[in-house]
Amino acid sequence: MNRVPLVKKVLSENARIAAELRERFLEHDILCLNILGSPGAGKTSLLERTLQGFAPGDRVAVLTGDIQTDNDAARLARFGFPVRQITTGGTCHLEAKMIERALEVWPLADLDVLFIENVGNLVCPAGYDLGETSKVVVLSAAEGDDKPLKYPSMFFKSSLMVLNKIDLLPHVAFDVAAARTNAHRVHPGMDVVELSCTTGEGFDRWRDWLHKQRELRDAEMIAGIA
Amino acid sequence: MNRVPLVKKVLSENARIAAELRERFLEHDILCLNILGSPGAGKTSLLERTLQGFAPGDRVAVLTGDIQTDNDAARLARFGFPVRQITTGGTCHLEAKMIERALEVWPLADLDVLFIENVGNLVCPAGYDLGETSKVVVLSAAEGDDKPLKYPSMFFKSSLMVLNKIDLLPHVAFDVAAARTNAHRVHPGMDVVELSCTTGEGFDRWRDWLHKQRELRDAEMIAGIA
Numbered sequence: 129m130n131r132v133p134l135v136k137k138v139l140s141e142n143a144r145i146a147a148e149l150r151e152r153f154l155e156h157d158i159l160c161l162n163i164l165g166s167p168g169a170g171k172t173s174l175l176e177r178t179l180q181g182f183a184p185g186d187r188v189a190v191l192t193g194d195i196q197t198d199n200d201a202a203r204l205a206r207f208g209f210p211v212r213q214i215t216t217g218g219t220c221h222l223e224a225k226m227i228e229r230a231l232e233v234w235p236l237a238d239l240d241v242l243f244i245e246n247v248g249n250l251v252c253p254a255g256y257d258l259g260e261t262s263k264v265v266v267l268s269a270a271e272g273d274d275k276p277l278k279y280p281s282m283f284f285k286s287s288l289m290v291l292n293k294i295d296l297l298p299h300v301a302f303d304v305a306a307a308r309t310n311a312h313r314v315h316p317g318m319d320v321v322e323l324s325c326t327t328g329e330g331f332d333r334w335r336d337w338l339h340k341q342r343e344l345r346d347a348e349m350i351a352g353i354a
Numbered sequence: 355m356n357r358v359p360l361v362k363k364v365l366s367e368n369a370r371i372a373a374e375l376r377e378r379f380l381e382h383d384i385l386c387l388n389i390l391g392s393p394g395a396g397k398t399s400l401l402e403r404t405l406q407g408f409a410p411g412d413r414v415a416v417l418t419g420d421i422q423t424d425n426d427a428a429r430l431a432r433f434g435f436p437v438r439q440i441t442t443g444g445t446c447h448l449e450a451k452m453i454e455r456a457l458e459v460w461p462l463a464d465l466d467v468l469f470i471e472n473v474g475n476l477v478c479p480a481g482y483d484l485g486e487t488s489k490v491v492v493l494s495a496a497e498g499d500d501k502p503l504k505y506p507s508m509f510f511k512s513s514l515m516v517l518n519k520i521d522l523l524p525h526v527a528f529d530v531a532a533a534r535t536n537a538h539r540v541h542p543g544m545d546v547v548e549l550s551c552t553t554g555e556g557f558d559r560w561r562d563w564l565h566k567q568r569e570l571r572d573a574e575m576i577a578g579i580a
Contacts, residue, residue: 134360167392167476167505168497197503220477249477250393251446270496271394277423299525
């Protein structure tokens with residue numbers, strides 16, 4: 129089948145742009161997180177509550193991707209930080225060139241943290257490096273504890289699994305221990321944070337994780353300069 | 355960009371095989387439903403409860419697609435009807451040739467209803483015709499009422515939206531009327547059935563819809579012969 133060479137070409141072009149982005153993020157000491165998950169897993173809700181926790185002067189921004197609508201950008205812009213919507217118009221994932229283009233209007237020197245909210249899709253976005261520091265996969269307790277085994281690539285490539293909607297645990301057949309075990313079967317040692325974006329329970333653990341990533345990022349930059 | 359001709363070629367090959375499948379399904383008076391939705395929307399649960407409602411001698415079968423694992427086939431095989439797992443090994447959707455291959459072992463003359471459970475993905479499967487009589491999209495109340503607007507292609511192409519997990523409505527910020535309005539904005543006149551695969555509430559409406567589709571299918575076959 130002659131599909132492979134072309135897919136390879138698209139992916140190698142993506143890898144080249146992603147490598148350039150990664151270099152630029154490192155140069156400016158920017159922590160860039162690529163937030164992934166199914167439609168409705170709670171990616172936008174996670175970012176809403178996260179932005180709420182930043183102080184007005186904090187240097188944080190969001191790129192948010194969707195097939196259609198700029199609903200998410202509207203939701204996220206309320207917190208006063210720079211937000212841009214990337215509408216893919218049908219494409220099932222974000223690509224590095226979309227990030228490169230969206231960042232043209234923002235001086236990277238003004239940023240410390242960049243969140244990229246990917247298209248809601250537990251499959252395709254895993255294949256496209258965006259130059260991020262880390263991938264974070266959001267799994268909702270309403271989705272089922274078997275998802276890491278069924279969509280292994282996404283969980284293998286993510287540094288953290290955010291187990292969201294724990295407020296629904298009394299109402300759904302979701303086994304948290306099984307979800308952790310399944311995540312660790314495809315990705316041993318993966319970080320896991322349980323939280324609810326609705327009640328805020330567990331949110332301090334997510335903030336601690338973010339804080340640790342920023343410290344690691346700083347250490348990485350210092351190591352790069354040294 | 356030279357991606358388009360290749361995608362066109364893959365899609366035209368898919369369309370050719372899908373047309374052949376559609377012809378065969380019509381010839382054998384088979385109602386074939388392509389069940390779509392996000393990971394965790396409840397596609398397998400819908401089929402579990404649906405199979406439970408069939409009588410032992412009913413001529414019904416299921417093909418179930420996943421990236422990895424045959425968990426769903428194991429869940430569905432308990433009801434005694436023929437079930438086959440299609441493991442795509444990374445591909446984010448089912449394609450007509452996978453259906454063609456999976457059906458090689460089943461005489462179509464033995465079937466009245468064929469359910470195809472697609473890969474959990476609200477984007478890519480919409481682009482691949484499987485020769486089905488109709489597409490059915492399952493949206494869970496945990497996912498958010500904005501999803502039809504964000505993933506319009508899936509809702510535009512589906513004949514029915516099953517609004518699942520209505521038992522969770524007291525616990526989530528989901529506006530049923532908004533979900534209906536959003537579905538009808540992208541697909542005016544689309545059928546909508548609200549139900550819970552957990553409690554069984556509303557399941558009679560889904561069975562009625564199924565029954566109506568089988569009557570329409572029979573009428574279509576008779577019209578084709580006449």
